[in-house]
Amino acid sequence: MITLPPQPTQPAISAALTQTTVRVNSDFRGDRIVLYGAVFDPARTPSDVVVIVRGPDEPIRIARKTRVAGVWVNSRPVVFQGAPGFYIAASTRPLDDIARFGVLRRLGAGVDHLAFNAPDEQRVETRYGVRDMVVSRLGADYLDWRNAVVRLKEAQGLYAVDEHGVRFVDRGLFRAEIALPAEAPIGRYEARILLFQHGQPVSEKDRTLTVEQVGVERALYLWAHQRPWSYGLAAMAFALGAGWAASAAFRRD
Amino acid sequence: MDIYLPIAEVSVNAPLLVALGALVGFISGLFGIGGGFLMTPVLVFLGIPPVVAVASMSTHVAASSMSSVISYGRRRAVDFRMGGVLAAGGVVGAVLGVELFRWLRLLGQADLVVALSYLVFLGVIGGLMLWESAGAILRRRANAPPRPRRDRRPPWLYGLPLKMRFPSSRLYISPIPPVALGAFVGVLSAIMGVGGGFVLVPAMVYVLRMPAGVVVGTSLFQIIITTALTGVLQAGRNQTVDVVLAGLLLLGGVLGAQFGARASSRFRAEELRALLAFIVLMVGLRMGLGLFFTPQEPFVLMSGAAG
Numbered sequence: 001m002i003t004l005p006p007q008p009t010q011p012a013i014s015a016a017l018t019q020t021t022v023r024v025n026s027d028f029r030g031d032r033i034v035l036y037g038a039v040f041d042p043a044r045t046p047s048d049v050v051v052i053v054r055g056p057d058e059p060i061r062i063a064r065k066t067r068v069a070g071v072w073v074n075s076r077p078v079v080f081q082g083a084p085g086f087y088i089a090a091s092t093r094p095l096d097d098i099a100r101f102g103v104l105r106r107l108g109a110g111v112d113h114l115a116f117n118a119p120d121e122q123r124v125e126t127r128y129g130v131r132d133m134v135v136s137r138l139g140a141d142y143l144d145w146r147n148a149v150v151r152l153k154e155a156q157g158l159y160a161v162d163e164h165g166v167r168f169v170d171r172g173l174f175r176a177e178i179a180l181p182a183e184a185p186i187g188r189y190e191a192r193i194l195l196f197q198h199g200q201p202v203s204e205k206d207r208t209l210t211v212e213q214v215g216v217e218r219a220l221y222l223w224a225h226q227r228p229w230s231y232g233l234a235a236m237a238f239a240l241g242a243g244w245a246a247s248a249a250f251r252r253d
Numbered sequence: 254m255d256i257y258l259p260i261a262e263v264s265v266n267a268p269l270l271v272a273l274g275a276l277v278g279f280i281s282g283l284f285g286i287g288g289g290f291l292m293t294p295v296l297v298f299l300g301i302p303p304v305v306a307v308a309s310m311s312t313h314v315a316a317s318s319m320s321s322v323i324s325y326g327r328r329r330a331v332d333f334r335m336g337g338v339l340a341a342g343g344v345v346g347a348v349l350g351v352e353l354f355r356w357l358r359l360l361g362q363a364d365l366v367v368a369l370s371y372l373v374f375l376g377v378i379g380g381l382m383l384w385e386s387a388g389a390i391l392r393r394r395a396n397a398p399p400r401p402r403r404d405r406r407p408p409w410l411y412g413l414p415l416k417m418r419f420p421s422s423r424l425y426i427s428p429i430p431p432v433a434l435g436a437f438v439g440v441l442s443a444i445m446g447v448g449g450g451f452v453l454v455p456a457m458v459y460v461l462r463m464p465a466g467v468v469v470g471t472s473l474f475q476i477i478i479t480t481a482l483t484g485v486l487q488a489g490r491n492q493t494v495d496v497v498l499a500g501l502l503l504l505g506g507v508l509g510a511q512f513g514a515r516a517s518s519r520f521r522a523e524e525l526r527a528l529l530a531f532i533v534l535m536v537g538l539r540m541g542l543g544l545f546f547t548p549q550e551p552f553v554l555m556s557g558a559a560g
Contacts, residue, residue, distance in 0.1 A: 232488025
């Protein structure tokens, strides 16, 4: 007699990354991360899967060009906090078809729903008799600034929405592929795999991915950032030595 | 074959960088200049963050100047005393320049100041050089005698106190103008990622009235000291020096410089000057005129968010 494991009564999702570390070495040109997962649902309710991969948070400084005396100059930069250095939302269908605005906003699913703001531009004040209202100095332009951040990050391949990035390859078994550009930041990435039914998230799994520099690159990076002065002296000694060696090698007597 | 740069955190084509180094090295050997003013804009165009390009160029310029100054030194074409006085100013300028660059970067105005500096300095110097060399070429074509060189020494230069003797340059002047010139070039070197030879050489010829034979060697000697300090300061203060990038450029640069130096004997001096003036002018206009056109993308992300 084989005892079958108890059948789950609730729909559940399970997923795994085919690699949990990405090694950045001298020939790193970006990578593709493959994720496999399965949906367990005895009721066979129509399901959607959303995969959100978020890189380490990095404050973003962005400036707007304005014309001053015929010359285009940068405005004072605005700093956005809490923005991920890398973000991709892959799904089986366009996100707007999977769930409603409020649900996506709460989950931070999709570049339009990413929660980041510019605290230096904000102040809390009392308006119309309402206390503790958050007012942004960017005013009505706030959306322009926010959209610009997303647009520029998308142009670098660091933010993306892939409406058909998750595919069911067999009944209940799905596969997603995440493209990581060479500019992707170093650090810990969080992958959230969400199962949606009837527009609501019903199950969730979290996986982590580490992007790390290895070998000479890592040694140089750490040296340059942890002991910058000795790194600078060594770099300059190397450069002067190379110049001297070149002149000695090409000396015509 | 792409290679990942650890500090710039971007991936670049290695043979392309070596070839670029060789091309700029060739030009620098041909004209006896550092070539930083050409290399820095091209690196930015290739997608290297400007702050990393400017800082890494200082190691490259120091190395290529080192390789040339040795041969000038053997020919006794370096005034070490004058070079030392210029470098004393250069040290002050480099420290100020690195701090100024850091401050501008935090204000988000580094790009503007870099572009304006290129437009103003390269535009003015390229224009003057082109005017002067075109005149020389035309006079030679017309078989007119070269314009007699005015050797009237400016009185403000000779009236200053603390006079020093510079035997190799046959000068007896106050060190104040060379120190000021060195400081100015030091600031430029930190902000523009250049050695500053294109400012230093004309200033030494036309303002300090140094003999032509020692000008290039002395300017290279001062550039080594200034850029070596700039590079160490940029690494220490801003963590923006990428040795892999500098190494790749050097590889091509030293080879190119040697071939350039050999090729230079095949051209007439004024034709070379006219060609250099044209290149300088084009780079200045290319870097600076963008400021006047309406940008397609009105927003710009700033690198180095942590400041």
